[in-house]
Amino acid sequence: MGRIWSILFLLVPILGVAFFVWAIADIWPLNNHWLPENINEPSRVIDGLFMFILYLTGTVFIGTSLLLFWFLWKYDADRNAEPVKYMHGSHTLEVVWSILPAATLLFIAIYQMNAWANARMRRPTIGPGVDLIAGTADDELKPPLALVTGRQFEWRIRYAGKDRLLGTNDDVFTVNDLHVPVNEEIVLQIESEDVLHSFFLPNARVKQDVVPGMRQFIWFLPGKTGRYDIVCAELCGWGHYKMKGRLTVESADDFNSWLAAEHAKQEQSSFSASEGEE
Amino acid sequence: MSGATIGAEASPAHASSGSIGEFFSTYVFSRDHKIIGLQFLFSTLLWFLVGGLLALGIRWQLAWPWAEMPVIGRMLFSAEGGQVSPEFYTMLFTMHATVMIFFVIIPILAGAFGNYLIPLMIGADDMAFPTLNMLSYWFMWPAFICIGATFFMPGNGAAGGWTSYPPLSVMEQAAPGSGHAQTFWLIGVTFVGISSMMGSINYMTTIIQMRAPGMTMFRLPMTIWGMFITALLQAFALPVLTAAGFMQVLDRLINTGFFIPEGLVVNNSVAMAGGGQPLLWQHLFWFYSHPAVYIMILPAMGMVSDIISCFARKPLFGYKPMVYSISGIAGLGFIVWGHHMFVSGMNPVLGMTFMVATMMIALPSAVKVFNWLGTIWGGKIQFTTPMLFALSFVSMFIIGGLSGIFMAATPVDIFIHDTYFIVAHFHYVLFAGTAMAVFGAIYFWFPKMFGRMMNETLGKWHFFLTFIFLNGTFYPMHILGAVGFPRRLADPYHYETFRHLLGLNQFMSVCAILMVATQIIFAYNFITSMFWGQRVGRNPWGANSLEWAAPSPPGHGNFDFQPVVYRGPYEYGSPEVDTDFYPQTQPPPESSDGEETAHDA
Ligand SMILES: [Cu+2]
Numbered sequence: 001m002g003r004i005w006s007i008l009f010l011l012v013p014i015l016g017v018a019f020f021v022w023a024i025a026d027i028w029p030l031n032n033h034w035l036p037e038n039i040n041e042p043s044r045v046i047d048g049l050f051m052f053i054l055y056l057t058g059t060v061f062i063g064t065s066l067l068l069f070w071f072l073w074k075y076d077a078d079r080n081a082e083p084v085k086y087m088h089g090s091h092t093l094e095v096v097w098s099i100l101p102a103a104t105l106l107f108i109a110i111y112q113m114n115a116w117a118n119a120r121m122r123r124p125t126i127g128p129g130v131d132l133i134a135g136t137a138d139d140e141l142k143p144p145l146a147l148v149t150g151r152q153f154e155w156r157i158r159y160a161g162k163d164r165l166l167g168t169n170d171d172v173f174t175v176n177d178l179h180v181p182v183n184e185e186i187v188l189q190i191e192s193e194d195v196l197h198s199f200f201l202p203n204a205r206v207k208q209d210v211v212p213g214m215r216q217f218i219w220f221l222p223g224k225t226g227r228y229d230i231v232c233a234e235l236c237g238w239g240h241y242k243m244k245g246r247l248t249v250e251s252a253d254d255f256n257s258w259l260a261a262e263h264a265k266q267e268q269s270s271f272s273a274s275e276g277e278e
Numbered sequence: 279m280s281g282a283t284i285g286a287e288a289s290p291a292h293a294s295s296g297s298i299g300e301f302f303s304t305y306v307f308s309r310d311h312k313i314i315g316l317q318f319l320f321s322t323l324l325w326f327l328v329g330g331l332l333a334l335g336i337r338w339q340l341a342w343p344w345a346e347m348p349v350i351g352r353m354l355f356s357a358e359g360g361q362v363s364p365e366f367y368t369m370l371f372t373m374h375a376t377v378m379i380f381f382v383i384i385p386i387l388a389g390a391f392g393n394y395l396i397p398l399m400i401g402a403d404d405m406a407f408p409t410l411n412m413l414s415y416w417f418m419w420p421a422f423i424c425i426g427a428t429f430f431m432p433g434n435g436a437a438g439g440w441t442s443y444p445p446l447s448v449m450e451q452a453a454p455g456s457g458h459a460q461t462f463w464l465i466g467v468t469f470v471g472i473s474s475m476m477g478s479i480n481y482m483t484t485i486i487q488m489r490a491p492g493m494t495m496f497r498l499p500m501t502i503w504g505m506f507i508t509a510l511l512q513a514f515a516l517p518v519l520t521a522a523g524f525m526q527v528l529d530r531l532i533n534t535g536f537f538i539p540e541g542l543v544v545n546n547s548v549a550m551a552g553g554g555q556p557l558l559w560q561h562l563f564w565f566y567s568h569p570a571v572y573i574m575i576l577p578a579m580g581m582v583s584d585i586i587s588c589f590a591r592k593p594l595f596g597y598k599p600m601v602y603s604i605s606g607i608a609g610l611g612f613i614v615w616g617h618h619m620f621v622s623g624m625n626p627v628l629g630m631t632f633m634v635a636t637m638m639i640a641l642p643s644a645v646k647v648f649n650w651l652g653t654i655w656g657g658k659i660q661f662t663t664p665m666l667f668a669l670s671f672v673s674m675f676i677i678g679g680l681s682g683i684f685m686a687a688t689p690v691d692i693f694i695h696d697t698y699f700i701v702a703h704f705h706y707v708l709f710a711g712t713a714m715a716v717f718g719a720i721y722f723w724f725p726k727m728f729g730r731m732m733n734e735t736l737g738k739w740h741f742f743l744t745f746i747f748l749n750g751t752f753y754p755m756h757i758l759g760a761v762g763f764p765r766r767l768a769d770p771y772h773y774e775t776f777r778h779l780l781g782l783n784q785f786m787s788v789c790a791i792l793m794v795a796t797q798i799i800f801a802y803n804f805i806t807s808m809f810w811g812q813r814v815g816r817n818p819w820g821a822n823s824l825e826w827a828a829p830s831p832p833g834h835g836n837f838d839f840q841p842v843v844y845r846g847p848y849e850y851g852s853p854e855v856d857t858d859f860y861p862q863t864q865p866p867p868e869s870s871d872g873e874e875t876a877h878d879a
């Protein structure tokens with residue numbers, strides 16, 4: 001029986017690895033069962049880090065699982081005639097298998113930091129600040145293209161409009177419909193009006209919880225036109241599942257004409273309703 | 279006399295000798311740690327069934343969204359034509375997690391096995407505070423009632439996730455489950471906390487004060503070390519959760535606004551109070567709930583270590599490094615909670631420090647895996663049912679441990695946070711890890727608890743099928759996570775990105791249903807073996823630790839002699855004796871003074 005059980009444990013690394021390879025290789029029925037298309041150039045590094053950790057942990061997984069199988073196979077009481085190795089441990093081994101993983105883990109941690117800083121701490125700038133030294137704290141930050149406000153259960157979007165300032169008269173309002181120009185660094189201000197939500201762009205590797213009472217910014221650089229999902233990734237109530245938005249990446253010209261058209265539409269309807277309403 | 283204090287079978291004879299009052303004091307309001315342990319065991323196993331059925335509700339909706347639920351659909355949702363409603367779905371995953379964490383894993387490890395094993399394994403006649411111990415079980419009942427009652431309240435239960443993040447959980451108008459159900463949920467969880475705290479104080483005191491002569495700290499079995507460190511974690515982390523729970527109750531009842539910011543408009547009505555911060559709750563909650571992750575696995579690791587050493591017939595490899603690594607986990611466990619909050623809006627600089635600490639806490643886990651492999655290397659492995667479950671713990675914990683590294687890496691976590699990748703991770707740790715270890719522990723200590731063996735053939739079938747189906751259920755979740763498939767969505771398929779993942783989800787749901795069905799084998803085996811299993815003597819496995827020197831089942835006061843400990847619990851295959859085991863209580867053969875013959879450095 002020991003052999004059968006050993007083989008069961010051998011199946012873990014074999015099938016475990018095979019399943020991932022199957023998905024990565026995009027073979028039926030697991031087509032598109034892997035990292036979705038990434039349109040955000042700078043966040044390619046996140047996919048790279050994911051794969052880096054996958055290869056590293058995969059190696060450890062295969063190694064330790066094979067050892068487990070081999071020991072079970074070899075030291076099955078029914079077959080192993082040798083006496084038990086009466087020992088309580090090995091100081092050398094303990095030192096080796098503490099230091100090696102410690103160094104590896106520390107390396108992984110440090111290796112992540114730049115990507116994290118780029119994604120969350122280095123908001124795009126449009127030039128040096130008052131002291132005219134680029135790369136300092138008071139660099140002139142790129143203003144947000146739009147304010148995205150999460151509420152149960154929709155994304156309300158307010159474009160800064162021509163003057164690039166939020167809260168002025170030329171602001172353009174949409175719901176669940178976010179358009180951005182391609183090949184430009186996009187900065188969005190994200191807020192919540194009621195409960196927690198999370199602004200998740202699977203295709204741009206962007207995810208940020210929106211917290212009522214906090215003003216936050218996210219940024220990405222879409223390198224490809226198309227339509228993509230905006231997902232709410234933080235539980236926000238019974239309708240959480242349907243809090244779906246659409247991201248449309250289009251050429252700068254298309255974007256500008258779309259924005260102008262939306263603006264015109266809005267002018268028309270606000271004249272017919274109450275004038276000057278915010 | 280001694281055998282008559284345990285088990286339903288013996289109860290009529292015993293009860294006839296006394297009054298109803300005596301029956302109650304012996305079996306209901308018992309102060310005997312073994313009875314209390316069994317009370318915890320039976321209660322938690324019943325809740326395990328409830329939690330499993332809730333999980334099937336989730337799996338049903340994910341595989342066949344909005345389809346009529348078979349059998350119970352019409353009963354539960356007559357208005358919706360038998361289909362799951364989205365608010366019911368949010369309740370399902372909230373209560374699945376609540377039941378599994380607070381009513382199953384934590385109380386089955388500390389409450390059931392901690393209670394049953396601690397006095398027996400350290401050679402004590404009972405816990406240090408038997409009355410407190412009894413109360414720790416009976417304080418679970420207000421929790422059972424509070425949380426059980428929420429199923430019958432508006433929203434059919436709390437629905438803010440088991441994490442209960444405000445403002446969703448605080449504002450009544452935010453969700454159907456955020457009414458009374460949420461208040462009762464918070465009170466219920468607080469009662470679990472009180473129960474755990476009583477247990478924790480008792481375990482620490484008992485382990486420090488009541489060890490048998492010769493039982494030094496470094497002769498304690500790993501199970502006891504696991505329970506000891508768990509008790510420490512509970513004692514330091516629980517007050518924070520309790521305080522946070524009360525703050526949320528106050529926010530809900532008298533608008534204190536600890537977690538509610540200014541100017542909130544929820545569902546078109548303005549929040550009364552303001553000036554608070556939703557992130558504060560997350561910090562307080564995870565300050566408890568990260569250590570709780572270790573509360574939910576350290577005792578399992580301890581029990582697995584004991585089982586593996588016993589059935590490898592070989593000393594545990596690196597006993598002291600094992601002890602140091604769980605102590606390291608206990609220390610580091612308090613400074614890593616922020617890894618749950620990388621994308622929460624917490625200062626990203628803080629995210630970096632939490633990442634480094636979190637990476638480092640993977641180290642002790644790695645050391646433990648290597649030591650388990652070292653233990654089976656060169657042994658004589660007996661593939662008994664408890665051993666198979668313990669080995670599967672190691673095999674599955676490797677997966678669950680390694681997948682944790684992805685979430686610890688901040689940039690990668692941006693993408694996989696709140697996706698099925700994390701769901702895969704914690705189910706590999708908590709189900710494939712802890713629950714499998716608990717099954718192993720039940721098979722291992724069942725003969726001690728009831729004086730009878732569980733059926734080995736049924737046990738192996740139970741293991742084999744559970745092992746296959748759990749991997750079928752949870753392994754594909756990694757792949758879903760890689761696509762970014764979010765958790766907690768009642769219908770993820772209306773997103774174009776996730777539409778094509780339905781087929782894989784159906785496969786997983788079929789596996790989940792079969793996995794739950796497999797547990798019928800276990801229930802049958804458990805119940806029939808309790809009454810008709812093969813009778814055993816004191817030490818059916820040939821194990822070393824003290825509980826095996828007591829009668830099976832042990833009577834009131836546990837030992838029929840004063841146990842004296844001569845060595846550590848892992849002296850298997852010792853050259854000093856002819857048998858392949860060398861119990862802790864067996865005096866050394868000659869005039870040697872009983873010092874442990876440890877050859878390691
Ligand atoms: Cu949401």
Ligand SMILES: [Cu+2]
Pocket residue numbers: 567568571614615617618
């Ligand atoms: Cu954690």
